[in-house]
Amino acid sequence: MPRRGERNPPKVIAGDPDDRQGFPVMIVEFCESLAVRGYAPGTIHNNRGSLAWLAGWLSERGVERPCEVTKPMLDSYQRALYYRRKPDGQPLSFRAQQGRLIPIRTFYRWLMRTNRVLYNPASELELPKTERRLPRAVMSAAEVERVLALPDLSQPLGVRDRTMLEVLYATGIRRAELVNLTVFALDIERGTLMVYQGKGKKDRMIPIGERAGAWCARYLADVRGKLAVEPDDGTLFLTWDGVRFSVQTVTELVRGYVQRSGVSKPGGCHLFRHTMATLMLEGGADIRYIQQMLGHADISSTQVYTQVSLRALQAIHAATHPGASNQPRSTRGGGERRGAILRPASSHTADATQQSSEDATEDLRNTLDAEATDEQQDLTLGPPVAPPERP
Numbered sequence: 001m002p003r004r005g006e007r008n009p010p011k012v013i014a015g016d017p018d019d020r021q022g023f024p025v026m027i028v029e030f031c032e033s034l035a036v037r038g039y040a041p042g043t044i045h046n047n048r049g050s051l052a053w054l055a056g057w058l059s060e061r062g063v064e065r066p067c068e069v070t071k072p073m074l075d076s077y078q079r080a081l082y083y084r085r086k087p088d089g090q091p092l093s094f095r096a097q098q099g100r101l102i103p104i105r106t107f108y109r110w111l112m113r114t115n116r117v118l119y120n121p122a123s124e125l126e127l128p129k130t131e132r133r134l135p136r137a138v139m140s141a142a143e144v145e146r147v148l149a150l151p152d153l154s155q156p157l158g159v160r161d162r163t164m165l166e167v168l169y170a171t172g173i174r175r176a177e178l179v180n181l182t183v184f185a186l187d188i189e190r191g192t193l194m195v196y197q198g199k200g201k202k203d204r205m206i207p208i209g210e211r212a213g214a215w216c217a218r219y220l221a222d223v224r225g226k227l228a229v230e231p232d233d234g235t236l237f238l239t240w241d242g243v244r245f246s247v248q249t250v251t252e253l254v255r256g257y258v259q260r261s262g263v264s265k266p267g268g269c270h271l272f273r274h275t276m277a278t279l280m281l282e283g284g285a286d287i288r289y290i291q292q293m294l295g296h297a298d299i300s301s302t303q304v305y306t307q308v309s310l311r312a313l314q315a316i317h318a319a320t321h322p323g324a325s326n327q328p329r330s331t332r333g334g335g336e337r338r339g340a341i342l343r344p345a346s347s348h349t350a351d352a353t354q355q356s357s358e359d360a361t362e363d364l365r366n367t368l369d370a371e372a373t374d375e376q377q378d379l380t381l382g383p384p385v386a387p388p389e390r391p
Contacts, residue, residue: 011052014059021065021116023055030110042176050103066111071121074104078125094128101127137265139275144169147261156223157240163212163219164237164250165257167193168269170212172276172293175254175269179245181236183220188213195295206293 015022027048034044055064057077063069081097092100108122139147148165152158168178177195185194186208193208208216229242239245245253255268265271277290 011049013048013052014056015064019064021067023051023058023064023066026066026111026116027051027055027107030107033110033114046099047103047106050100051107053100054104066108067117067119069121071124074121074125078128082128098127101125137267137271137274138278139263139265139271141279143261143263143265144272144275146263147257150257150261156226159215159219159223160227160237161253161257163215163223165254165272166212166215167208168254168272169276170209171206172273173206174273174295175247175250177295178269179235179237179247179250182234183224183236184234186216186220186236188217202295204292204295 013024013027015024017024019025030051031044031048034047035041054077057080058064058069058073061073063073078097078101081092081100084092086092105122105125108117108120111117112120148162148169151161151165153162164178167173167181171193173193173195180196181193182196185196187194188208191207191210191213192205194203194205196203224236224238227238227240227242233244235244237245237250239249251268253268254272258265258268258271267274273294277294280290280293281287
């Protein structure tokens with residue numbers, strides 16, 4: 001059983017562990033090569049899990065070596081994923097199916113590059129087209145306040161939970177970034193938060209805001225010392241038994257507060273991330289500042305929030321559509337105000353809008369969908385090995 005805060009043990013890989021040409025040995029060596037090249041542990045874990053599923057499916061059909069795999073076999077496996085059902089009876093999403101297939105292509109490219117196979121059966125494996133979706137939900141400012149008001153502030157864990165929610169709302173950081181925060185990353189006096197080795201192993205410094213900073217100060221002064229145990233590694237947010245949260249546990253914690261608040265919006269940590277970005281954009285923030293806050297490498301990954309900024313869209317509609325009001329357009333406010341609505345917030349925003357394309361949109365949706373569905377990756381790879389953790 002894993003310690004609290006750790007990932008579930010990796011899935012057993014079907015095949016002969018002593019066969020140097022078999023799947024167990026090859027997959028382990030592939031994952032080792034990913035680690036050597038600096039891939040994140042979560043990425044390696046998910047790659048190993050996806051390949052273990054493939055090895056198990058092939059083993060049931062008498063195939064136990066990567067060199068024995070043919071393209072028709074992979075085509076059959078892809079069809080099996082399409083017809084597979086989760087424990088609740090629902091099919092795997094196309095995003096989940098794609099998440100199982102991409103590691104196969106990467107694995108076989110590595111096998112070819114290292115001369116372990118002479119033929120790449122995955123070279124022409126076509127990935128399923130994924131749904132083109134906007135973020136599933138965004139809370140209003142009033143709805144966020146309803147969620148933030150739920151933790152019981154008379155209890156130490158309630159203060160901790162409120163502080164975590166405030167940090168998510170103020171910064172929009174990812175759940176993995178939240179659980180990896182340390183006390184040294186927080187500078188309350190300067191009002192900044194340093195995210196070390198975020199997605200893509202990139203550091204970034206972002207503002208945390210006066211309110212979230214005040215909650216962090218209260219948590220550090222009154223609560224964290226009661227939770228910490230020796231040796232203290234400096235992790236900022238600790239579970240009841242003094243260890244770091246796992247990403248699954250913090251997701252369930254945040255999702256629970258959202259559900260109990262009565263806010264009919266699905267999601268947990270990522271819901272706060274989408275909400276922060278959208279509300280900042282509606283408040284007039286330049287999209288490149290939001291890009292910096294979110295830690296997106298490419299501006300196209302941030303442009304989705306220009307599509308969900310309904311308030312700005314309503315203003316443009318009211319100012320320009322001849323049927324939007326009973327009043328003539330000439331009397332719906334001054335021309336200067338309408339011009340301000342229609343003009344981009346900056347030349348950067350205009351450039352970002354002009355560079356939109358079909359490819360950029362596809363990359364954008366891939367990025368956001370991958371972030372949002374990462375919370376359920378373990379569910380699509382199989383049932384958890386360990387019992388639920390107590391936060």
